[in-house]
Amino acid sequence: MASGAAASRAFSNLLVSALFAAVVVAGFQFEVGEERGWREPTGKEPETYNEWAAKNRFRIGDTVYFKYQKDSVLVVSSDDYLACNTSNPISKFEDGSTVFQFDRSGLFYFISGEPGHCRSGQRLIIRVMHPSEVEAPELAPSPASGGGSGGDGGLPNDNSTAKPSGVSYFVTALAGVFVVLALFMQEP
Incomplete structure (x- = not known):
């Protein structure tokens, strides 16, 4: 026994x-562009793709979901990102519904494969945190400093746009x- x-x-x-x-x-799945998806900016968007990415914390195992029509998603080098060069992608996706998983920490560069879209702002840099990176805890404000009901209570970004x-x-x-x-x- x-x-x-x-x-x-x-x-x-x-x-x-x-x-x-x-x-x-x-990991979590992030929807690039949220409701609007991955499309050429018109100039009336509330934020750029990079501003959206800066609000989130990406980790190894997380995924980004690109929803698009008559377009593509290219994973490129930093030089090709800066030059909007579509001729030498690391990876190319054209299925209209792309899920890309982060398998390492570091920077990932995405651009549209459609002519002119990258120069119009349809490009994205995502920084994936290294597992050893430790985030310092933030203290919640006291009720006397206006941290009462409403607002975020002084909490750090919690990947609120992420979906399991x-x-x-x-x-x-x-x-x-x-x-x-x-x-x-x-x-x-």
Whole structure:
């Protein structure tokens, strides 16, 4: 019986470790351009693509979703980004519904493949944080300093434009299965 209990504990520990690793890898999906999507700017937009990106924190495992029509998304080098050069993309997507996942930290450069769109502002730089980057906590303002109801309460950016990706839903469901299995495997 003792060996069965030890095996059960070892299995439970393995499940918990796997669950922790899966949760760390799961990311969020950001919708580029939100409601308007990925399209050539008209000049009447409330913010540029880069202003939108600066408001968010991107991590390894996160994805960006590009929704577009009669256009494309090019992943390019920094030089090609600056020159709006569409002739040498690292990757090219033309399906109208592109999901790009960040597999490393650093800068990622995106431009439209349509002539003139990049120069009109249809380009985007995303900085993916390194896992070792630690964000200093911000203190919430005291009620006396106007931090009462309303506003953001002094909280740091919480990826409010991010949506859980399909991977996140899968990992959550998988975690539930692991918990149920671990409970059934325990001996009385």
